[in-house]
Amino acid sequence: MSTLQSGTAISGACLGLSVRPEEMLSVIHHRRKTNLPNKTSKFKGVSWDSHRGRWRAVIQVARKQITIGRFDDEIDAARARDQKAIEIFGQFADLNFGVA
Numbered sequence: 001m002s003t004l005q006s007g008t009a010i011s012g013a014c015l016g017l018s019v020r021p022e023e024m025l026s027v028i029h030h031r032r033k034t035n036l037p038n039k040t041s042k043f044k045g046v047s048w049d050s051h052r053g054r055w056r057a058v059i060q061v062a063r064k065q066i067t068i069g070r071f072d073d074e075i076d077a078a079r080a081r082d083q084k085a086i087e088i089f090g091q092f093a094d095l096n097f098g099v100a
Contacts, residue, residue: 043078043096045085057081061088 040048041055049056049070055077057068068084071077078096085093 041074041078043074043081044094045081045096046074046077057084059084059088 045058045060045068047056047058052070054070054072055074056070057077057080058065059068059081060066066084068080069077071080082093082095082097085095
Protein backbone atom coordinates (compact mmCIF):
# COMPACT_ATOMS: atom_id res chain seq x y z
CA MET A 1 0.00 0.00 0.00
CA SER A 2 1.36 3.44 -0.90
CA THR A 3 1.64 6.31 1.55
CA LEU A 4 -1.17 8.02 -0.35
CA GLN A 5 -3.52 5.07 0.14
CA SER A 6 -2.58 4.67 3.78
CA GLY A 7 -3.33 8.33 4.46
CA THR A 8 0.17 9.19 5.63
CA ALA A 9 1.00 11.44 2.68
CA ILE A 10 -0.58 13.39 -0.12
CA SER A 11 1.58 13.17 -3.21
CA GLY A 12 2.19 15.84 -5.80
CA ALA A 13 3.58 13.28 -8.25
CA CYS A 14 4.08 15.67 -11.14
CA LEU A 15 6.19 17.92 -8.90
CA GLY A 16 7.86 15.14 -6.97
CA LEU A 17 6.46 16.50 -3.71
CA SER A 18 5.09 14.68 -0.71
CA VAL A 19 3.04 16.48 1.94
CA ARG A 20 1.59 15.00 5.13
CA PRO A 21 -2.19 15.47 5.66
CA GLU A 22 -1.70 17.57 8.81
CA GLU A 23 0.50 19.96 6.81
CA MET A 24 -2.23 20.32 4.18
CA LEU A 25 -4.84 21.05 6.85
CA SER A 26 -2.60 23.77 8.24
CA VAL A 27 -2.26 25.37 4.79
CA ILE A 28 -6.00 25.12 4.12
CA HIS A 29 -6.82 26.68 7.51
CA HIS A 30 -4.34 29.52 6.89
CA ARG A 31 -5.79 30.26 3.44
CA ARG A 32 -9.36 30.27 4.74
CA LYS A 33 -8.38 32.57 7.60
CA THR A 34 -6.57 35.03 5.33
CA ASN A 35 -9.54 35.24 2.95
CA LEU A 36 -11.97 36.26 5.69
CA PRO A 37 -12.64 39.91 6.38
CA ASN A 38 -11.40 41.14 9.71
CA LYS A 39 -14.68 41.47 11.59
CA THR A 40 -14.18 42.68 15.10
CA SER A 41 -17.67 44.05 15.69
CA LYS A 42 -21.15 42.62 15.40
CA PHE A 43 -22.27 45.86 13.72
CA LYS A 44 -22.04 46.80 10.06
CA GLY A 45 -19.38 49.41 9.36
CA VAL A 46 -17.75 49.20 12.81
CA SER A 47 -14.32 47.76 13.59
CA TRP A 48 -11.71 48.02 16.34
CA ASP A 49 -8.79 50.32 15.52
CA SER A 50 -6.03 48.64 17.50
CA HIS A 51 -3.52 51.42 16.78
CA ARG A 52 -5.74 54.08 18.36
CA GLY A 53 -7.60 51.90 20.84
CA ARG A 54 -11.03 53.07 19.69
CA TRP A 55 -13.96 51.87 17.59
CA ARG A 56 -13.91 53.08 13.97
CA ALA A 57 -17.12 53.73 12.03
CA VAL A 58 -17.02 53.64 8.22
CA ILE A 59 -19.46 53.51 5.31
CA GLN A 60 -19.07 52.49 1.65
CA VAL A 61 -20.28 55.01 -0.93
CA ALA A 62 -19.68 54.51 -4.65
CA ARG A 63 -16.88 51.99 -3.99
CA LYS A 64 -15.11 54.36 -1.61
CA GLN A 65 -14.80 53.89 2.13
CA ILE A 66 -15.58 56.99 4.17
CA THR A 67 -14.43 57.16 7.78
CA ILE A 68 -17.19 58.62 9.93
CA GLY A 69 -15.11 58.77 13.09
CA ARG A 70 -13.62 56.93 16.04
CA PHE A 71 -15.53 56.27 19.24
CA ASP A 72 -14.88 54.98 22.74
CA ASP A 73 -18.04 52.85 22.63
CA GLU A 74 -18.93 50.27 19.94
CA ILE A 75 -22.65 51.14 20.09
CA ASP A 76 -21.92 54.86 19.62
CA ALA A 77 -19.89 54.00 16.52
CA ALA A 78 -22.77 51.88 15.16
CA ARG A 79 -25.28 54.70 15.80
CA ALA A 80 -23.03 57.22 14.05
CA ARG A 81 -22.76 54.86 11.08
CA ASP A 82 -26.56 54.49 10.98
CA GLN A 83 -27.02 58.27 11.10
CA LYS A 84 -24.59 58.74 8.19
CA ALA A 85 -26.29 55.94 6.23
CA ILE A 86 -29.67 57.69 6.61
CA GLU A 87 -28.09 60.99 5.56
CA ILE A 88 -26.61 59.42 2.41
CA PHE A 89 -29.12 56.71 1.43
CA GLY A 90 -32.34 57.95 3.03
CA GLN A 91 -35.10 55.33 3.20
CA PHE A 92 -32.84 52.79 1.47
CA ALA A 93 -30.19 52.86 4.21
CA ASP A 94 -29.01 49.49 5.56
CA LEU A 95 -29.07 50.10 9.32
CA ASN A 96 -27.73 48.35 12.41
CA PHE A 97 -30.64 49.38 14.65
CA GLY A 98 -33.58 49.74 12.28
CA VAL A 99 -35.55 52.96 11.84
CA ALA A 100 -34.13 55.87 13.84
